[in-house]
Amino acid sequence: MKIMNPVENIQHIKSGNILSPKGYNAAGVHAGLRYSKKDMGTVISEVPASCAAVYTLNTFQAAPLAVTRESISKEGKIQAVVVNSACANACTGEQGLADAYEMREAAAKKFTIPPHYVAVASTGVIGEYMQMDKIKQGIQAMAPNNDATSASDFEVAILTTDTVTKNCAYEAEIDNKKVKMGGAAKGSGMIHPNMATMLGFITTDAAIEPADLQAALSAVTDETFNQITVDGDTSTNDMVLVMANGAAGNEPLNAEHPNWELFLSLLRTTCEDLAKQIAKDGEGATKLIEVNVQGMGTKKEARQIAKTIIGSNLVKTAVYGSDANWGRIIGAMGRSGVEFNPDKVSISFGDISLLEHGRPIAFSEEKAKAYLDQDNIVINVFLEEGDKEGTAWGCDLTYDYVKINASYRT
Template identity: 75%
Template structure:
């Protein structure tokens, strides 16, 4: 019987990134799709890797998602991912499909691998056609390397309105071998994923088959990327993609492996870290807000309640203004379409109790304001409908969110 506590064996990699695992390279360049910033990036494995992906649940989906699905379906293997910012290649019809294929095939030829070993991802303005001459020229200038700078260049190339690059790395020992996982993501606005985030890429040197990797990614996504919201809008291009090249040399992982839970925790830590970075970097945001809901009948209900609260514009603006208005929290709960007894609800901001069993609690407005002025805020909700709990992450809503999105195309 496995007695390992997976949480205790996971270690964070200092300055971890998409290249922390063995056998991966990356690059990012400026191809002219954006005015001056990097806009084309690539991740490349030294050899074909097991892969898995989750995609947006939006009814409107961009061409690159179709091409990536097709690539994965061919052999359940990938060796590279080509990504661009500035143009989403969404709502672009037959031409958009052709451009996504051309982008994939050009990258595959450039790096000497079969076409279907490449995935494609795009992010940016919807409804504009790709400038393919610039895209192909940019791909031809990519020089993948294994350095920290190469990882940073890739992270910069996939950004749109993001303020900072988002990356992390974690490691654990499995079968006596060090297994490492790294991540790179972009996302700042149009975040309410129904599956993942705008774009997230994960690499690992673990040995695992694609089918088991897909099960793991799908399960972990529900507790991480699916539990963030910035503005309630789901993108046409959302995707999280993971590559596992097996270079760690562990026995192939599956639910029957005695250390399967260690791998799941490694994936959860990586995904949660990136999800929280996305929420923290919400357009115009000044604070990361975490909502913890305890005492619902099912985990899904607890997660839905937490996400309803964090998605409330009134809760988000109260957080921005450091206003301890717990009434906005319970008001959001009331429209969640979930059954609960309001007379059994308790609410705290951090350690400051505001409502207990449906009855207001006297509290220091000054202490509450000081707490809400911090960069990281936790809202705790306690109910008595069951024993399950759920967590969601988001950010405050500021004046700058309107400014950024009012001039997004200009």
């Protein structure tokens, strides 16, 4: 009897977004934090939703993270998340914390819900105080709705240096019910494993208790958002937050549920899609790079090698220049901190073999360059240390990255 792969039971929702699951509304408005673009957004559930979140590992953590942690800790539930761009509210001391609480209180009053049912998030310039008059005006201007325009307005409102919005939606059948999951994210620079200047918001109508949702998100984050890198810097404001309001009507999910692995795959697929969109939209990027490492003793080792390769500036610049310089890949592997036998390493760009069992293979430079000229590049690394594998995603490093970050505040 064939054992069905959970991924085979997951369907992509064409033109789906964060409002694809039942029972959610969204809005995005221009509060004046930026010159003309929308700069404040909200996603709100019709009922309190189980909530899980993961945060940056940066020692400097922005005030909104502390407030959101406190909100979730009360009951494990959230009903609304309010986000602003333009100002990170990071390294702003007691005033920044007070502002984050005031932002939460204003949203709670606007939506007539308890303050601990509100999560807050901020992104933008570090070390500047919030313009609270504009923040409160923006919250009052919000009129959440359930349509494509409202979802798009939210996606735009959370952007900083991003060049495109990032969204996706998927569905699967659980307990004979259609369970949907949608997401929106922002992130373009300061992107590195252990999250970055990245915000991710995911909604689902699945029924699941907060502790089980947290366990699922924590496990999936290590394989998705923590496997992307743009520039090696980790920000102060990173957050991925998931809301599950139970509107699909399935039996509550947990590790004992027969469809638990399917739910994990649904969450993993959604997170991976958003993570890859972030990597592809790296500041100044022209190419998405995927590194697959196979044949290691543990998944952690495979992921660590993949992250080191994808984070190498020399690898990234070689890909930008369409230079099949595999020496840069082995250089990154050798400093990854993972032990392996160099004589059993094989490397390829797509299906173009470059190195086999530690020995160079003659290949066509022209074909290799043509492959590297594409928008999506896959680097495959094969070892013989075990049967575990890991993947990481990133982008090339271009002249425009320097231009963008040299004038970020000006």
